[in-house]
Amino acid sequence: MPDLWMPGATRLDVGDHAPTDGGPAKAIAHITWDRNASVAAPKDLVPYETLVNYFGRNSAGRAAAPHLLWDPFTGRFTQFVPADSRSKSLADQAGGTRTNRAGKVVLQIEALFFPYCRVGGKVYPRLVDTPCKGWDRLNAWTRSWGVPDSWPMGRPTDFRSRRDNDTWRTAPGWYAHAHVPENDHQDPGSWPAFPAPKPSTTPPTSTPRPQYEPFPGASFFTAGRRSPIVLAMRKRLIAEGCNRYQSSSNPDVWGSGDKASYAAWQRKLGYSGADADGVPGSTSWARLRVPNV
Template sequence: MPQAIKMDLGDHAPCDPAFPPKAIAHITADRDATTEAPQDLVPFARLQNFFTHGGKGLAPHILWDPFTGAFAQFLPATSRSKALEDAPGGTRTNRAGEVVLQIEALFFPHCRADGRVCAGLTDTPCKGWSELNAWVRSWGVPDTWPMGRPTDFVSARSPDVWSSRGGWYAHAHVPENNHIDPGSWPAFAREQPGEPGGGPADRTEFEPFPSPSFFQAGRKSPIIAAMHHRLVAEDCDRYRSSSNIAVWGAGDARSYTAWQKKLGYSGSAANGTPGKASWDRLRVPNV
């Protein structure tokens, strides 16, 4: 994330592109406070230090301070993080998506900051939310809550919805987990023209993702030719011929693999078949 302090923990591992892209909303919930006994917000630096030391095994991708708009990033978007419980042999919660972006908001109910007590996350200034929402969107995560935008500390989990639908999920929605956060979350930010990830200008200027089945040997389309030119422009040219550039073939798969690796994908996630997240970032001109 461009706005974030980068504190890469290493220990990267791929996500599973067989599932749709997701983002998970958490709060740090690092203190117990009440209406009668609010407590001061824990400093951002303290949580940042926790996730780079004793809490490495629980670190999300992004720590967000909704009071100041500060961000820290601990893992690249293309790697899984370890912010969710993930039972052996289960749904691989931390990996079940082209990306599974874990976002931890620095917040607990009835926290006090700058003399103001906030009962819910949406009572905070939510500074930086539009930038965070745009970054998540740029990775192909749609602006939708498949199980409903959280409005209270209640759980509602459906493994079938989780496996089949992309979008934002509360920690309270994730299978194999028993947390009930975040309690609330800000409304999606208005998309701006030209914003990476699908603002109004993107929908007309750039070619929408056709679907993985579109990219079959022998498929002829001007979309493939436009993709060819973008891959060359991104220094991912692994073609052995400049003929038939509108026909999908082995050179396209090799070149697209180079693009996926440039984005940080590896293993089966860099197999040369376009996925929505990597396609959106390639920004193929609309034909």
């Protein structure tokens, strides 16, 4: 079973766990949007600890705590509810479309960010402009829960809303807060691209060597041909009682003794006349079962 608590995340369980409804696994992308800033008037990013305290210890914050708070500048994570519980980060109207529970998991991610936040003297207009530290680990965890690397309503690139109830109910994947039915938020505005799959460390499977030597073709068997195949064939002919060799010298060189011995093998198989001329054919060769060399 995947980890209920993301490996490496600080655990600050706010309780109030409740099951989800089952169905397509989803992850929801939010930004905290704690301050309103602009290109002309950027503002300092709210400290990470302030959001941890709000979601983890403030009664109003606990009621809306996501699964994870993510700091894309440092790669820190704090988790407030386990993966198999719903959180309450989405608006969910009574009697309407299910939101927080609408899937096997509905993993809610709050990125610590607002447009034109300032960190270390630098201004960041979009979330994707940040270092996005830890995104690869976050993505690996959501993927382990069956959330595919896809955006059924499109990867967010601006703050426009797009909501479709049928897609929401039936399609697994990542959704912007701006994609969720019954919600009026327009965040996150952008989100990092999915990490490229890591190359497999499993060595390629090599084709096993055949047990027996494949037929090399009749043209292979010419006077003076030196090969370990000739020697392996010779041993098999002797083992089959077809030894017509007059000499033990150069046992790996095709010669008259090999031709006479192979003709004896062909006759043993029932061949006669021109079919027992001592030149190997594919059928008689297969039946001789010369070990692969």
